[in-house]
Amino acid sequence: MSAAGTKHLLPSRLPQPHEVDHSRLVIAPGPWLADQWLVEDQPGRNPRTLTGICDVADCVTAAYSRPTAEPAQLCYAHYWQWCRAGKPSDCVGWIATGAKPCLARSPRPSSRATPLDLGSLPPAAATEIRYVVGTKVTQGDWTPNRGLRLVLDLLISEVRRDGATSLLERRPEDWVLLIRLRCQVRDFNREVRCYLNTFFSTLQRGVLPDPWAEDKWLWRGCFDRILAAAPGREEANLSWGAIQLPWLRTGAKTLAGMHLKAGTRSSSTLQTWRRGLTALADFLIDEGLLEPRQLDRDVFLDFLTHVRETGGSKQALLQVNTVASVLELLQLEDVVTELPTPVYLRRGENAIDRAKQPRPYPEDVIERVDKLVLADPQAPPTVRCMIMLLRWGCPRVGELVTIPFDCLKHNGSGGHWIEYWQSKTSAWRRFPIPENLAIAIRAQQDQVRADYPADHKSSFRRRRAPTSAPASPAAGLLAASETPSGTCSPNTASPTPP
Numbered sequence: 001m002s003a004a005g006t007k008h009l010l011p012s013r014l015p016q017p018h019e020v021d022h023s024r025l026v027i028a029p030g031p032w033l034a035d036q037w038l039v040e041d042q043p044g045r046n047p048r049t050l051t052g053i054c055d056v057a058d059c060v061t062a063a064y065s066r067p068t069a070e071p072a073q074l075c076y077a078h079y080w081q082w083c084r085a086g087k088p089s090d091c092v093g094w095i096a097t098g099a100k101p102c103l104a105r106s107p108r109p110s111s112r113a114t115p116l117d118l119g120s121l122p123p124a125a126a127t128e129i130r131y132v133v134g135t136k137v138t139q140g141d142w143t144p145n146r147g148l149r150l151v152l153d154l155l156i157s158e159v160r161r162d163g164a165t166s167l168l169e170r171r172p173e174d175w176v177l178l179i180r181l182r183c184q185v186r187d188f189n190r191e192v193r194c195y196l197n198t199f200f201s202t203l204q205r206g207v208l209p210d211p212w213a214e215d216k217w218l219w220r221g222c223f224d225r226i227l228a229a230a231p232g233r234e235e236a237n238l239s240w241g242a243i244q245l246p247w248l249r250t251g252a253k254t255l256a257g258m259h260l261k262a263g264t265r266s267s268s269t270l271q272t273w274r275r276g277l278t279a280l281a282d283f284l285i286d287e288g289l290l291e292p293r294q295l296d297r298d299v300f301l302d303f304l305t306h307v308r309e310t311g312g313s314k315q316a317l318l319q320v321n322t323v324a325s326v327l328e329l330l331q332l333e334d335v336v337t338e339l340p341t342p343v344y345l346r347r348g349e350n351a352i353d354r355a356k357q358p359r360p361y362p363e364d365v366i367e368r369v370d371k372l373v374l375a376d377p378q379a380p381p382t383v384r385c386m387i388m389l390l391r392w393g394c395p396r397v398g399e400l401v402t403i404p405f406d407c408l409k410h411n412g413s414g415g416h417w418i419e420y421w422q423s424k425t426s427a428w429r430r431f432p433i434p435e436n437l438a439i440a441i442r443a444q445q446d447q448v449r450a451d452y453p454a455d456h457k458s459s460f461r462r463r464r465a466p467t468s469a470p471a472s473p474a475a476g477l478l479a480a481s482e483t484p485s486g487t488c489s490p491n492t493a494s495p496t497p498p
């Protein structure tokens with residue numbers, strides 16, 4: 001589903017007015033909280049730079065223009081009178097002698113001058129309108145302008161005519177239909193309907209009693225609020241409804257909720273969960289296995305075979321691995337306890353070749369490292385050694401700082417290589433290194449051995465948090481490397497190779 005189509009998506013089940021606790025609608029502060037709200041902002045382009053009233057005697061209209069270089073100023077009507085009089089250059093003289101009183105006109109009521117009356121609406125309806133308008137205006141989606149004013153006028157008059165106490169009393173499409181019947185605008189869809197679509201999706205998302213229980217997890221106006229997302233962060237909606245097995249759907253939602261609240265899984269990972277679990281649920285339903293206790297390892301391996309035999313893409317096969325880990329998590333977190341086996345896929349059972357896409361450091365960064373950092377005679381030897389290793393082998397920085405003491409290997413004929421365990425990918429990494437780097441690492445290790453007891457397992461010294469904050473990160477780095485300290489934390493034992 002495209003992102004455009006999901007923006008106005010309504011929840012699957014619309015709550016009734018009596019189910020909704022209106023005090024939960026947190027209204028953003030703004031002028032809409034007042035009983036009377038003059039919707040429109042000041043006009044954006046205001047050509048009147050003059051203050052005060054027209055200089056013509058007995059004219060009380062605001063000044064519009066200063067027609068000549070003289071300080072005399074005129075209202076709009078008298079300006080055009082002056083134009084019709086042939087624009088006499090002696091404006092002050094013309095005001096005294098030529099200007100006639102302008103025609104009296106009754107001022108037309110303007111929406112710019114009459115405020116919107118929210119105070120006389122039923123409290124629930126007023127809260128709902130204030131909530132939506134406050135949310136949309138503070139998010140920057142709506143501007144208080146003539147278009148919004150028109151829509152709010154239509155909505156409020158329809159609520160009054162209908163005698164409704166809340167906008168939740170009718171379905172959104174009924175309100176749209178009612179307003180359309182009485183609305184006089186030329187292009188209803190463009191001028192009114194687009195506002196109403198967003199209005200009702202924002203309102204209905206805001207009043208959901210339990211969003212976590214919904215099958216559609218709508219981001220805008222719902223989960224962005226619950227998760228207190230940073231403004232502007234956009235995520236796709238999550239539709240759990242496609243997972244046809246109820247126990248799997250409920251379990252997945254519970255687990256996903258735990259990880260979303262903890263911030264340990266991204267929204268795109270949860271989309272992968274949903275796709276993978278949908279395929280698994282379809283398979284289990286086809287096989288007639290509707291209970292969690294029937295899903296053992298053999299059934300799961302059948303599912304893997306099924307995905308392979310039906311021409312599963314690499315993506316689909318990756319999803320099988322994801323599903324296996326989700327099933328294992330469901331048991332670990334005690335969400336679904338009836339699952340019969342703790343392990344669904346052993347390592348390597350569904351190995352998928354991933355195309356490696358190394359992202360090397362850019363040329364100019366390498367050049368600066370060589371010319372500025374490594375060439376700097378004042379660079380501390382430990383920092384120099386770390387940067388040389390980083391520049392040559394690009395280990396993850398977390399791996400660099402904990403790289404074990406025995407990482408340096410000798411091949412017996414003068415060549416050296418580096419070997420260490422990558423915790424992120426749970427794999428060993430080995431790569432050859434040039435002689436000068438091997439010498440630098442050897443010197444570094446000798447230094448560490450000289451400074452620390454023999455049980456220090458990391459090649460680089462590590463210090464706990466400094467007692468006083470360093471002035472800058474660079475200063476901190478220098479201090480950490482220069483000052484030997486007894487409080488080194490030995491690296492935890494690395495796993496043995498398989």
Ligand SMILES: [Zn+2]
Pocket residue numbers: 054055056059060061074075076077078102
């Ligand atoms: Zn005037």
